[in-house]
Amino acid sequence: MTLDKILACLFPNGHDVQNSGGVLLGSGSLKDGRPVDVIGVADRTPIGVDEAIVVARRVRDAVRRGGDGPILVLVDSDSQRMSKRDELLGLSEFLAHLAKNLILADLQGRHTVGLLYGHSAAGAFIATALSTRTLVALPGADPAVMDLPSMSRVTKLSLDVLQEKAKSTPVFAPGAENIGRVGAILAVWDENASLADQLQALVVGSGDNGDRRDRLGKARKGRPKAADIAERVRGLALHRQ
Amino acid sequence: METLSYRHRAEHRAGGTKPMALVGVVASGNLEVLVERVLPGTECQVDISTAAEGFGAVWEAVVADFVERRSPGGLKLSINDGGARPDTVALRLAQAVRSIEENDR
Amino acid sequence: MSAVQIASVNTPSSEPDRASWYEASARQRIRSLLDAGSFEEFIGPEQRELSPHLGIFNLPAQFDDGMIVGRGRLRGEPVFIAAQEGRFMGGAFGEVHGAKLTGLVRAARDATSIPLLILFDTGGVRLQEANAGEVAIAEIMRAIIEARLAGVKVVGLIGGRAGCYGGGSLIAGCCSALAISEHGRLSVSGPEVIETNRGVEEFDSKDRALVWRTMGGKHRRLIGAVDAFVDDTMSAFRDAAVRLIESGPRFGADVLDAEQARLEDRLARFGTCADALDVWTSAGVDAAAAVPALPSEEFIALADKVRSIRHDAR
Numbered sequence: 001m002t003l004d005k006i007l008a009c010l011f012p013n014g015h016d017v018q019n020s021g022g023v024l025l026g027s028g029s030l031k032d033g034r035p036v037d038v039i040g041v042a043d044r045t046p047i048g049v050d051e052a053i054v055v056a057r058r059v060r061d062a063v064r065r066g067g068d069g070p071i072l073v074l075v076d077s078d079s080q081r082m083s084k085r086d087e088l089l090g091l092s093e094f095l096a097h098l099a100k101n102l103i104l105a106d107l108q109g110r111h112t113v114g115l116l117y118g119h120s121a122a123g124a125f126i127a128t129a130l131s132t133r134t135l136v137a138l139p140g141a142d143p144a145v146m147d148l149p150s151m152s153r154v155t156k157l158s159l160d161v162l163q164e165k166a167k168s169t170p171v172f173a174p175g176a177e178n179i180g181r182v183g184a185i186l187a188v189w190d191e192n193a194s195l196a197d198q199l200q201a202l203v204v205g206s207g208d209n210g211d212r213r214d215r216l217g218k219a220r221k222g223r224p225k226a227a228d229i230a231e232r233v234r235g236l237a238l239h240r241q
Numbered sequence: 242m243e244t245l246s247y248r249h250r251a252e253h254r255a256g257g258t259k260p261m262a263l264v265g266v267v268a269s270g271n272l273e274v275l276v277e278r279v280l281p282g283t284e285c286q287v288d289i290s291t292a293a294e295g296f297g298a299v300w301e302a303v304v305a306d307f308v309e310r311r312s313p314g315g316l317k318l319s320i321n322d323g324g325a326r327p328d329t330v331a332l333r334l335a336q337a338v339r340s341i342e343e344n345d346r
Numbered sequence: 347m348s349a350v351q352i353a354s355v356n357t358p359s360s361e362p363d364r365a366s367w368y369e370a371s372a373r374q375r376i377r378s379l380l381d382a383g384s385f386e387e388f389i390g391p392e393q394r395e396l397s398p399h400l401g402i403f404n405l406p407a408q409f410d411d412g413m414i415v416g417r418g419r420l421r422g423e424p425v426f427i428a429a430q431e432g433r434f435m436g437g438a439f440g441e442v443h444g445a446k447l448t449g450l451v452r453a454a455r456d457a458t459s460i461p462l463l464i465l466f467d468t469g470g471v472r473l474q475e476a477n478a479g480e481v482a483i484a485e486i487m488r489a490i491i492e493a494r495l496a497g498v499k500v501v502g503l504i505g506g507r508a509g510c511y512g513g514g515s516l517i518a519g520c521c522s523a524l525a526i527s528e529h530g531r532l533s534v535s536g537p538e539v540i541e542t543n544r545g546v547e548e549f550d551s552k553d554r555a556l557v558w559r560t561m562g563g564k565h566r567r568l569i570g571a572v573d574a575f576v577d578d579t580m581s582a583f584r585d586a587a588v589r590l591i592e593s594g595p596r597f598g599a600d601v602l603d604a605e606q607a608r609l610e611d612r613l614a615r616f617g618t619c620a621d622a623l624d625v626w627t628s629a630g631v632d633a634a635a636a637v638p639a640l641p642s643e644e645f646i647a648l649a650d651k652v653r654s655i656r657h658d659a660r
Contacts, residue, residue, distance in 0.1 A: 053609055082535045082543045088560050088622060090571045091534045096519020097605055103491045104602060123534045126516055130484035145476035155473055171399050172476040184481040211488050213481055223478050224398055226445035233415055233449025236388040238456055242401055263391050267408040268433040275391050275409055292404050321406050
C-alpha cells in the first residue's frame with residue numbers, strides 16, 4: 001500500500017497529513033470522532049539530528065495542544081543517518097530525545113501507536129516504532145536491526161550460513177515476522193480490511209500502559225527467557241529492602 | 242560446542258570458607274572459571290564448555306596436573322572457554338582456587 | 347538465599363582509588379565504586395542463566411551473560427547497580443543481558459527511593475541475538491523514563507573498552523546524568539560502520555584522533571552531551587556518581603522542553619561545523635588543537651570555563 005492509500009484508509013473522513021522532506025505531520029480522526037495526531041518518517045528517510053529534532057518537536061506540540069486522542073507514528077525510515085556530522089553533533093541525544101517525547105506522551109495519557117508500513121532499522125527503529133506503546137505493521141513492512149550482508153561482514157559468517165541459521169530461530173534475522181516473534185510487534189494488520197476499524201480497535205479501552213513485550217515474546221517462543229529473568233531480578237531487588 | 246567433565250579425588254580439601262568465586266572473562270584466548278565449594282570430602286570436578294572441539298586429551302592433562310598441584314578437594318570448577326591456551330587455563334584454575342581460599346573481604 | 351561475595355582475580359594495586367576504570371573488569375568497577383563488602387548480586391553466575399542463542403553460532407556463553415546487576419551502598423546510601431563486561435561479546439545486549447537490566451530498572455521504578463547506576467561498556471546490540479537485544483533496549487528506555495517520573499535518579503558512567511555505542515547510547519540518552527572519561531566514547535554508529543556505509547572520506551575509522559575528537563569524552567563534555575568529565579580512576583567515577591545522584595530536577599515535560607531548546611541551540615551554533623576543532627573554537631576554546639593532549643585536570647578547568655553544565659535538560 002502506498003502512503004497515500006494508507007492515510008486514506010486510516011482516515012476515511014479525511015486528514016491533513018503532509019510530507020515535508022520525509023517528515024510526516026498532520027492529523028485525522030478516529031471513527032469515534034476523537035482526533036489523532038499523526039507524525040512519522042516516510043520514503044525510507046534516514047533519521048539524523050535534523051529529522052529527529054523536528055519530529056520530537058511535533059510530538060511535544062501534539063501533547064501541548066491537549067486532548068486524549070492517540071498519537072499515530074507512521075514509520076518507513078532507513079536506519080539512523082550514518083555520518084560524521086550527525087555523530088559530531090550528538091545523534092544519540094537527539095534520538096533519545098525523540099524516544100523520550102514519545103514515551104512521556106504515552107505515560108501521560110496519549111496512547112502512542114506505531115504503524116510500520118515500510119522499512120526501519122537500528123537506532124531509527126528504536127527511537128520511533130519501538131518507542132510507542134503499541135506497534136503494528138502492515139504486510140510488506142521490513143524492519144531490521146541490521147541487514148544480513150552487513151551482519152555477515154561483522155560476524156564473519158557467510159550469508160548462506162546466516163540464512164540457514166535464520167530458518168531455525170527468529171532471534172536475529174530481519175523481518176516483521178521475526179521481530180513480532182520476540183514480542184516487539186503486536187500484530188500485522190489485514191490490508192484488505194478497514195485500517196480505520198483496526199486502529200479504533202487498538203485504542204479502545206487502552207488504559208493499561210504497561211510494557212508487556214517481554215511476556216509476548218515468551219508466549220510466542222521468540223524470547224524464552226527475558227520475561228522471567230526480568231521479573232526474577234525485579235522481585236529479588238524489591239524483596240531485600 | 243563440546244562439553245567435558247573430569248572427576249578426581251584430591252589430596253585434601255581446599256582451604257577457606259567462601260562458598261564460591263569467579264575468575265576470568267569469556268573472550269578470545271581467555272576463559273571464565275566459576276568455582277563452588279559443593280562437593281563432599283576431597284572430591285573435585287572440572288566441567289568445561291568449549292567451542293574448540295577435539296582437545297579432550299589436552300584438557301584432561303591440564304586438569305590432572307591442576308588437581309595434583311593445587312588439591313582442590315570439595316570444589317566444583319565450571320569453565321566457559323573462549324579458546325584459551327593450556328597455560329592460560331592452568332593460570333585461571335590456580336587463580337580460582339586461590340580466590341576461594343582467600344578470607345572474605 | 348544468602349548473599350555471596352564473588353571474589354575476582356587481578357585485585358587492584360595497593361591504591362585502589364587510583365586504579366584505572368578503563369583497565370578494570372565490570373566486577374572490579376562495582377567493587378571499587380561501592381562501599382566495601384556491600385554488593386549483593388541478583389541472578390549471579392552460579393545461577394547459570396546463559397544465553398539460549400549463542401550455541402547456534404558455536405560461540406561460548408558466559409555465566410552472567412556479561413551483565414552484572416545488584417544493589418549495594420555508595421557512601422552509605424543504597425543504590426541499584428548494573429555493569430556491563432565489555433570484553434564479553436563486546437558488552438553487547440543479548441536476551442538475558444538485556445532482561446537483567448530491564449528487571450533492575452523496573453525494580454528502581456517500583457522502589458522509587460533508590461538511585462540506579464549503569465556502568466556502560468557496550469558496542470550496542472548483540473548481532474547473534476539482534477531482535478532480542480533491540481527490543482530489550484527499547485524496554486529499558488521505557489522503564490528508565492517510568493523510573494525517572496517516579497523520582498529515581500539514573501546515572502550512567504562511560505569509560506570502558508567497548509565505549510557506549512548503538513542502542514547503549516540511546517539508553518545513555520535516557521539517563522538523568524552521565525559521567526565520561528577520556529577513554530569513553532558515546533555514539534550511535536561506530537567508526538567502522540560509518541566508514542563501511544559511507545566510505546573512508548566520510549569517516550576514517552583508523553584515524554584514532556578523529557574518532558576521539560568526534561565521539562570521545564572530551565568532545566562530549568565540551569558539547570554538553572554529558573554532565574561530568576572525569577579522570578580515568580575509580581575515585582573520580584565514584585565522586586561523580588555521588589554528585590550526579592543528587593543533581594537535576596525530577597523528569598517531566600519541562601525537562602524535555604529544556605532539552606529541545608538545548609539541542610536546537612546546539613544545531614544553530616555548531617550545525618555547519620566540519621570538525622570538532624571547529625565546534626570547540628566556536629564554543630570559545632582558544633587553542634582547540636591542544637585539547638586532546640590536555641591532562642584531565644587542566645581539561646576540566648578549561649571545560650568549566652567554556653561551558654557550564656545544565657543538569658535540567660536531559
